[in-house]
Amino acid sequence: MKQLINIKVPNMLESFVDVVREIYGDGFVPLHRPIFSEHEKNSVAKVIESNFVSSAGMEIEVFEREMAEYTGASYAIATVNGTAALHVSLTLAGVSAGTEVITQAVSFVATANAISYCQGKPVFIDVERDTIGMSPEALAAFLQANVEMRHGQAFNKASGAPISACVPMHSFGHPVRIDEIADICAAFNIALVEDCAESLGSHIGGTHTGRAGKFATFSFNGNKIITTGGGGMIITDDEELAQRAKHLTTTSKQPHAYEYFHDEVGFNYRMPNLNAAMGLAQIEKLDNFLSQKRIVAESYRDFFASLPMEFVWEREGTRANFWLNCVLCEDLAARNTFLEYTNEAGIMTRPLWQMLNRLPMYENCETDALTHSNFLAERLVNIPSSVPKI
């Protein structure tokens, strides 16, 4: 591993700004902006003309089929956003009041919020230094030290609560070691739900992320690799769970020619057809976006190779989507210098999310030592990563 030293050379910051400007041009450079063409406008206009702008319409079904095909899943269910997709997936995976869910401390707040919507309690464990995602070693160590099996179900010895699920997240599009995580979850009979909000297009070997657990969920928020404005998707291979997910996300209405009969408390979580139309136009461009983003990531890798900062490259055997590129500074002071300099220069850069266990609503949740999470929280900076204008 390269020795990381402080940013003492002002030239390095200037050169970084030059590199970003070479890729993205003059003016304010955002972290990640969407790319649209006439195609999105025409697709959305067509849906407006059809009047099917809301929760009914062919575009939703076609978008679901295309997402299933792209990821290799048997079923895909479109939702209003990625948080809703996680909420419903966790509900169906068995997360309920009084249960605990193991997730990573380094994630966007939605991961923990979705657990809370089910009235489950998150347990935050460490991430790996290289993938920035859930550490299989940390998961195994936590479960071995803290869990006892009762009638085939894992219980937290200290709290007495059953552990209902485990939610790893592929941070910034870098695939976690999901096969190891899946084996550990299987050994403890814990349902696995992958938060793939950031990893559309990221693969482990030839397999798309999101294929190891009961469910995986995606986000099409405006800052994601493809966008529907707002939107999400659940994928699963289980036909019954797919039907349950569709039912729950569509107010649990029983199909009927004209009667309204809802057989349980469902959610109005269906993706509107307008958004699906935009998604269909965007997914056509996904492979092209992925190649362009890889070129950007390679430029950054080459730039940082000769400098005392570490660019986060993909783990061997995986293909990251490079949704948001990451660099590691030597320490907190160096990180702050980098953030201040770049933001003042009109280049949007951002630190890692505040760790979830440090947010007021989650500060009483159980954690492990979070060694790598704390290391990364002080050093990681996201740098501009959009697809350059084609």
Ligand SMILES: Cc1ncc(COP(=O)(O)O)c(C=O)c1O
């Ligand atoms: C890791 C993670 N999980 C969940 C979400 C929630 O997705 P959405 O914003 O579509 O609700 C996001 C992104 O927004 C995310 O980055």
